[in-house]
Amino acid sequence: MxxxxxxxxxxxxxxxxxxxxxxxxxxxxxxxxxxxxxxxxxxxxxxxxxxxxxxxxxxxxxxxxxxxxxxxxxxxxxxxxxxxxxxxxxxxxxxxxxxxxxxxxxxxxFPPGTRALQRVFAERVSSLILPMAPTMLPLVGRPGFLDERGEEYYRRTREARFGKSLEQLAEEGRKSWGQVRES
Missing domain, CATH: 3.40.30.10 (Glutaredoxin)
Structure with missing residues (x-):
C-alpha cells in the first residue's frame, strides 16, 4: 500500500x-x-x-x-x-x-544508472563539510535553538565527545575556515 x-x-x-x-x-x-x-x-x-x-x-x-x-x-x-x-x-x-x-x-x-555516482558525490560532500564541524556544532548547541532537553543533551554529549566546551570548539571553528577554503 x-x-x-x-x-x-x-x-x-x-x-x-x-x-x-x-x-x-x-x-x-x-x-x-x-x-x-x-x-x-x-x-x-x-x-x-x-x-x-x-x-x-x-x-x-x-x-x-x-x-x-x-x-x-x-x-x-x-x-x-x-x-x-x-x-x-x-x-x-x-x-x-x-x-x-x-x-x-x-x-x-536519481536519474537512471546514477546511484553509484550519487553515493560517491554524497560521500565527497560530507568529507568536505567535516572540517566545518567545529564551526557548526556550537551553533546547534547555542541557547534557545533546540528544545530545553535537546539543548542540555546536545551540549553534554558533544562536549564529552570532543573533550572541550562548545565555546572552545567555536574558537577552533574560526581557525578551521582556512581548511575549508583549501579543499
Missing part, C-alpha cells in the same frame, strides 16, 4: 525552537515534497532519538559508535500485519523512496 493522506509516511525530524534546520533532515523533507508523497512530521528531541530507534527496532545509522541519527521515515505497509517499513539515513531514504514510489508515477530523485 502506498502512503495516503489518511495513512501518510511519518517523517522523524529533530525538534528545535527554530523549526526545521538540519541539512540531513532537509534532504528527506525535500525528497518527500518533490515526489509529492503525503507525510506528517514527528519531531524528536535529541535525547529521544536513540530510544525512538529502539522502540521501532531500527538499527543504528552508523556502526562506529553506534550512532542513531535522523532523518528516519516510517512508510505504511501493505503487509497483512500492517507494520510500517522504517528507513533511516537521508541517502538510504532517497533510494528507498525511488524504489517504492517509482517514476513515471512519481518523479525520480
Amino acid at each position: 502506498a502512503a495516503t493522506k489518511e495513512n501518510p509516511i511519518i517523517f522523524f525530524d529533530i525538534a528545535s525552537k527554530a523549526g526545521p534546520w538540519s541539512p540531513n533532515t532537509w534532504k528527506t523533507r525535500l525528497a518527500l515534497i518533490y515526489k509529492r508523497l503525503p507525510y506528517r512530521v514527528e519531531y524528536v528531541s535529541y535525547p529521544d532519538i536513540k530510544p525512538t530507534f529502539e522502540r521501532f527496532g531500527v538499527p543504528p545509522t552508523s556502526d562506529k559508535a553506534p550512532q542513531y541519527t535522523l532523518p528516519m521515515i516510517a512508510d505504511p505497509s501493505s503487509d497483512p500485519d500492517g507494520k510500517p517499513t522504517f528507513i533511516a539515513d537521508s541517502f538510504k531514504i532517497a533510494l528507498y523512496l525511488d524504489d517504492k514510489y517509482p517514476s513515471p508515477k512519481y518523479p525520480a530523485l
